[in-house]
Amino acid sequence: MTEKKDSGILDSVSNALRILKSYSHSQPVKRVNDIAKELNVSKSTASRLVKTLAAEGFLTKDTESAGYRLGKMTLTLGGIFANSNEIYREMGPVLNEIVSETKESAHLAVIIEKELVYLMKYVGPYYADTKIDIGETNPLHATSSGKVLLAYGDSNRINEIKKEGLDAYTEHTITNPILFEKELLKIRRNGYAVSMEEYTYHNFSIAAPVFNIDGEVVCAIGMAAPTSRLKQNKLPNLIKIIVNGSKIASELLGWDG
Known part of the structure; x- marks a missing residue:
């Protein structure tokens, strides 16, 4: 009984x-x-x-x-989690600096099960309809943060994602498993990812990995904005800002490179 x-x-x-x-x-x-x-x-x-x-x-x-x-x-529980979580405490100033330098919205994301989840977002002064909100879930393979976390993550998860199929959200989404593998290898070589209209039309995003003291990637930080505000000669500077931000964030978590 x-x-x-x-x-x-x-x-x-x-x-x-x-x-x-x-x-x-x-x-x-x-x-x-x-x-x-x-x-x-x-x-x-x-x-x-x-x-x-x-x-x-x-x-x-x-x-x-x-x-x-x-x-x-x-x-209340969310506030307790945020105040007691090291990532929340340390990432805020980094995201704020990204917003200050780019004038675009910055975010922090992690993988939960098989989806990308946004844990933090600092809104920039420019309007952007990028489908990025705290608690929102997005596909891993079509977003810059998702691709970064996959590139530095468990190969078993990559195989599962490919096995389930890489859905096309726009004509720019990488749906071929072989090409997607090459994309992840390129991300690891470069240390950042770019998603150019791969999830939604007229938007792009840039993300880079954040390492902890053990050298593990615990989250990704990045920015997203409309492609209408992107000039090709501006992209390298935006990438530099995100990569630099990810290095500062990693150092705050004890990573020594």
Whole structure:
């Protein structure tokens, strides 16, 4: 009986976490019916989970609909994570300097499972619709940060990505596995990656790896901007700024080169 009860508790915890993880920039508000369908549980079960999460501050009722938004407790936990995480503490000034030098938005990204996730973003003074927001996920193979992290990462992950297929987002996306391997080799030689309209048209991005004290790449920092503001003779200077920023960031984490 105890074992069955424990199993039920674990299922409830798992479903509650799945609810929280299901929120995104494109779906900031969810109704109980939608949650029930996504979790494949009854409406009564979904309603009970939602009410529990709301009571604990992880969800809050949306004032303009019958749905629920993420609550203040998620922000509290995010703040605790940011304040206690070395990467967050050290990368902020580096991203701020990139914004100061380029006048474009700068970001920090990591790999979570098989997607690129943006953890930090410093907005530049120029407007840019680049699909880069904190918590947003983007494909690894079509973004500069994703390609950098793959190039310096586990070969097994590269093989998995290739096996699942390199989806085309624009006509410039590298979808040929052999060409993609060559791209990753070039990135390791150069120490940076460029994505020129590979994920979205009219946008480009540059990224470089950040190493920790053990010489492991823990994240990528970069910038993204519309191609309309890019001049070919300006690209080398932007690359230099990003690479220099990644070196400073790595040194702050204890890397000695």
